[in-house]
Amino acid sequence: MSSKYIALPKGVSEKSFDAAIKEYRAILGEANVIVAEELLVSYNKIMIPDEDEHHTPSAAICPSSVEEVQRCLAVCNKYKVPVWPVSTGRNFGYGTTAPANRGQVVMDLRRMNRILEVDAELCTCLLEPGVTYQQLYDYLQEHKIPLWLSCPAPSSIVGPVGNALDRGVGYTPYGEHFLFSCGMEVVMPNGDILRTGMGSLPGSNTAQVFKWGYGPYLDGIFTQSNYGVVTKMGFWLLPAPPAFKPFVIRYQDEADIVQAVETLRPLRIANIVPNAVVIVHALWELGSMLKRAEHFDGTGTIPDSVVRRLVKENNVGMWNVYCGLYGSPEQVEVNWKIVQGAVKASGKGELLTQEQVGDDPVFKYRADLMQGKMNMREMGLYNWRGGGGSCWFAPVSQARGSETLKQMAMAKTILDKYGFDYVAEFIVGWRDMHHIVDLLFDRTDPQQMKAAKACFGELLEEFSKAGYGTYRVNTAFMDKVADYYGPVKRDVNRKIKLALDPNGIIAPGKSGIWATGGKVI
Amino acid sequence: MTVSRRTLLGAALSGGAVAAVGLPAAHAATIGPNPPLEAPRLLVDPRAPRGFLDGACIALQTLGLGGIAVVEPPSDAALTESIAWLTARRGRRIIAMVGDSQAILMQQMAPAGRVRWLSLAQHGSSSEAAFANRHRVTALPANRGLARRLAVELAAAGADFAVFDQPLGGGGATPGAAVPGFVSHRDADGLLHLAGLSAAEGCTGLDRPTTGLAPYASCATTAATGLGWERALGEALALIAADRWPQQAAEAQQIFAGRGRGTAAAAVALTSFVIAS
Ligand SMILES: Cc1cc2nc3c(=O)[nH]c(=O)nc-3n(C[C@H](O)[C@H](O)[C@H](O)COP(=O)(O)OP(=O)(O)OC[C@H]3O[C@@H](n4cnc5c(N)ncnc54)[C@H](O)[C@@H]3O)c2cc1C
Numbered sequence: 046m047s048s049k050y051i052a053l054p055k056g057v058s059e060k061s062f063d064a065a066i067k068e069y070r071a072i073l074g075e076a077n078v079i080v081a082e083e084l085l086v087s088y089n090k091i092m093i094p095d096e097d098e099h100h101t102p103s104a105a106i107c108p109s110s111v112e113e114v115q116r117c118l119a120v121c122n123k124y125k126v127p128v129w130p131v132s133t134g135r136n137f138g139y140g141t142t143a144p145a146n147r148g149q150v151v152m153d154l155r156r157m158n159r160i161l162e163v164d165a166e167l168c169t170c171l172l173e174p175g176v177t178y179q180q181l182y183d184y185l186q187e188h189k190i191p192l193w194l195s196c197p198a199p200s201s202i203v204g205p206v207g208n209a210l211d212r213g214v215g216y217t218p219y220g221e222h223f224l225f226s227c228g229m230e231v232v233m234p235n236g237d238i239l240r241t242g243m244g245s246l247p248g249s250n251t252a253q254v255f256k257w258g259y260g261p262y263l264d265g266i267f268t269q270s271n272y273g274v275v276t277k278m279g280f281w282l283l284p285a286p287p288a289f290k291p292f293v294i295r296y297q298d299e300a301d302i303v304q305a306v307e308t309l310r311p312l313r314i315a316n317i318v319p320n321a322v323v324i325v326h327a328l329w330e331l332g333s334m335l336k337r338a339e340h341f342d343g344t345g346t347i348p349d350s351v352v353r354r355l356v357k358e359n360n361v362g363m364w365n366v367y368c369g370l371y372g373s374p375e376q377v378e379v380n381w382k383i384v385q386g387a388v389k390a391s392g393k394g395e396l397l398t399q400e401q402v403g404d405d406p407v408f409k410y411r412a413d414l415m416q417g418k419m420n421m422r423e424m425g426l427y428n429w430r431g432g433g434g435s436c437w438f439a440p441v442s443q444a445r446g447s448e449t450l451k452q453m454a455m456a457k458t459i460l461d462k463y464g465f466d467y468v469a470e471f472i473v474g475w476r477d478m479h480h481i482v483d484l485l486f487d488r489t490d491p492q493q494m495k496a497a498k499a500c501f502g503e504l505l506e507e508f509s510k511a512g513y514g515t516y517r518v519n520t521a522f523m524d525k526v527a528d529y530y531g532p533v534k535r536d537v538n539r540k541i542k543l544a545l546d547p548n549g550i551i552a553p554g555k556s557g558i559w560a561t562g563g564k565v566i
Numbered sequence: 567m568t569v570s571r572r573t574l575l576g577a578a579l580s581g582g583a584v585a586a587v588g589l590p591a592a593h594a595a596t597i598g599p600n601p602p603l604e605a606p607r608l609l610v611d612p613r614a615p616r617g618f619l620d621g622a623c624i625a626l627q628t629l630g631l632g633g634i635a636v637v638e639p640p641s642d643a644a645l646t647e648s649i650a651w652l653t654a655r656r657g658r659r660i661i662a663m664v665g666d667s668q669a670i671l672m673q674q675m676a677p678a679g680r681v682r683w684l685s686l687a688q689h690g691s692s693s694e695a696a697f698a699n700r701h702r703v704t705a706l707p708a709n710r711g712l713a714r715r716l717a718v719e720l721a722a723a724g725a726d727f728a729v730f731d732q733p734l735g736g737g738g739a740t741p742g743a744a745v746p747g748f749v750s751h752r753d754a755d756g757l758l759h760l761a762g763l764s765a766a767e768g769c770t771g772l773d774r775p776t777t778g779l780a781p782y783a784s785c786a787t788t789a790a791t792g793l794g795w796e797r798a799l800g801e802a803l804a805l806i807a808a809d810r811w812p813q814q815a816a817e818a819q820q821i822f823a824g825r826g827r828g829t830a831a832a833a834v835a836l837t838s839f840v841i842a843s
Binding site: 051052076077079081082083084085086087088089090092096097098101105107134135137142153155202338342343344345421424425426427428430431432433487488489490491492493495 | 642665666667669670671673674675676678679681682683684686688689690692693694695696697700701702704706707708728730732734735736772773774833834835836837
């Protein structure tokens with residue numbers, strides 16, 4: 046190897062990097078500055094269809110306090126070393142912990158993992174970035190606090206701060222996670238500490254209850270961005286409802302997505318079904334428990350006929366809509382009648398309760414997630430195709446049946462062209478849907494790697510042309526997606542970046558935002 | 567932790583194969599009891615090739631390391647418990663050959679910066695890919711040479727295979743050694759070693775350009791043991807876990823490919839690794 050480091054930050058000499066590492070060590074201690082190859086493996090598992098070495102970090106630094114973050118950023122500015130901050134660092138299918146660009150130093154905030162406050166009356170909490178959902182869940186259980194959290198499917202090992210900062214989603218009534226955050230503490234690139242909303246006011250006790258503060262609302266600019274390192278974040282928690290009734294509606298044909306959405310939307314907008322409902326395609330439903338090769342040994346996309354056979358054999362729907370009712374037993378009863386009426390009136394769909402499905406493990410994991418309980422079963426998707434390749438294609442759609450049908454058809458046509466399966470779900474917001482397609486591929490096969498990259502590019506291209514933007518994207522495609530959102534937005538983002546972080550030390554390239562170098566428009 | 571089969575090493579493997587099969591001569595001399603290390607834990611998915619477990623168990627036994635093999639698709643609880651076991655004391659090792667989702671979970675549960683990755687590789691077989699039998703090895707300080715060993719065994723068995731040896735970070739300028747039995751080529755990305763197929767065929771199968779390929783001379787010897795890649799891998803991971811794998815210099819990226827019998831047994835995707843506290 047020509048350098049003692051496995052990678053170097055772009056434009057930083059080995060000598061400067063030596064000096065920076067020495068200073069990080071003085072701040073954080075030897076053990077919290079990681080440069081050894083056998084330790085950095087943990088930071089380089091990308092899974093996306095890109096070469097690992099494009100995302101190899103030069104080092105990882107692990108501060109344990111706000112002051113250490115500030116001091117590390119000062120070193121970054123001094124040597125122009127870029128850092129890639131992560132909270133729990135499990136952004137699977139979006140690049141995991143690895144930086145967007147080779148040589149960036151991962152700033153791993155997992156050691157900052159204190160639950161600073163849980164207010165059982167106001168139903169709020171204040172967390173450090175390293176707190177996992179499991180930790181928060183255990184805390185609430187141990188202290189017998191009757192509050193529910195909302196988590197994404199990888200639940201126990203990921204965390205509220207990282208998830209909300211990337212604008213992730215969960216499955217409870219608080220499933221749009223950033224919407225239910227309130228107040229941030231941010232270390233700015235120059236080391237200043239900004240508290241957003243009411244938090245700016247010394248002595249304020251309303252930072253976790255009133256979002257907007259005074260003047261421009263800033264929290265949004267610290268999500269999916271690189272304008273600062275978030276070191277604390279407030280969230281609203283859901284009071285545990287006295288009654289919870291999970292149910293599934295199964296539809297037998299792919300085209301039934303139209304009825305599913307048309308039936309659900311009015312119930313969702315009216316908050317009769319208050320949670321982030323998920324409409325799961327059969328291959329996602331089955332993919333979390335089966336292995337593709339055991340059911341299909343042909344080449345290319347799994348044929349619809351095989352999917353239909355698997356649907357029958359495994360007693361699932363072609364679409365499976367998971368919803369919950371929350372409230373007092375009386376409210377749940379009334380709402381259940383409304384749901385039954387709506388499904389009946391639609392003329393399609395089989396409505397099943399927990400009692401009716403028995404101990405169906407997929408229903409259980411969905412029911413767990415709808416209550417903010419930890420359940421990792423969905424990770425089984427990685428065994429569907431095998432080979433460790435996964436990236437999420439996540440376009441936003443209107444919550445309209447015709448739109449979802451159109452998006453499904455577009456996605457299937459493109460996936461089919463490259464031999465990949467439609468492993469997908471729609472997560473229903475009030476008026477929008479996140480159409481989530483897991484492009485699963487085998488990273489041991491160079492042809493599949495290449496096909497996956499081309500397929501993902503074409504999905505982005507065709508959907509963008511049709512006016513459908515993605516809500517989030519992996520680190521290999523950030524510039525491309527930024528381009529689709531247009532030059533003005535890109536330019537404004539860059540101007541903010543230049544004003545706040547002229548040296549471009551925080552996550553250059555995140556969401557296609559660069560201060561210097563990279564792709565400048 | 568519930569286990570479907572918990573085997574004390576040395577007992578009842580392959581109907582008493584322990585006594586019958588010794589370690590390859592190349593390694594036998596370097597092996598002896600290794601008291602400072604605790605017996606590693608083995609996590610092995612039932613879909614893993616039988617030879618893998620045999621290879622690992624026999625090697626560990628020869629090294630004087632008893633141990634426990636957990637043979638089942640490890641549950642989340644088993645993974646969590648195994649990581650807790652690993653990190654409870656220094657000097658512990660886990661050798662695993664598990665499904666991809668379990669491997670990803672283990673990787674995430676293992677505390678970053680505290681757990682050392684001694685080896686990591688993905689193993690895939692299917693008839694739909696250009697090579698039926700595929701291995702993607704992350705070359706790390708402790709497992710350098712593993713890809714070559716696998717390739718040599720696969721070539722000796724006449725398999726249809728591709729082995730990717732990918733140093734973390736992309737590797738340095740030092741070219742790797744050529745391998746007897748393979749015709750070696752070099753380009754800007756590293757080395758390409760081919761057995762039973764031309765440069766053009768290799769490049770097509772591997773989806774890389776033929777331009778810039780130059781012949782590369784053979785200079786090293788890695789003899790096949792004839793044990794089969796599965797057993798060789800098990801043995802190699804045991805040696806790596808016991809710090810008995812020969813240390814080797816860092817090399818550039820390399821790919822080994824062989825066009826043999828297109829026999830992909832049942833399509834399977836597994837990840838192997840060795841982690842240490
Ligand atoms: C099977 C499966 C199912 C999934 N289901 C879901 C799902 O239901 N919903 C969902 O949203 N996701 C899902 N994911 C994707 C992903 O794993 C989660 O979103 C996860 O929560 C993100 O990882 P994290 O929480 O560790 O965040 P991190 O990786 O820590 O953070 C994500 C990103 O936010 C930025 N960031 C993080 N912390 C900071 C900080 N302190 N300051 C500034 N920037 C920061 C960084 O750019 C970082 O890359 C799923 C993944 C898998 C494999």
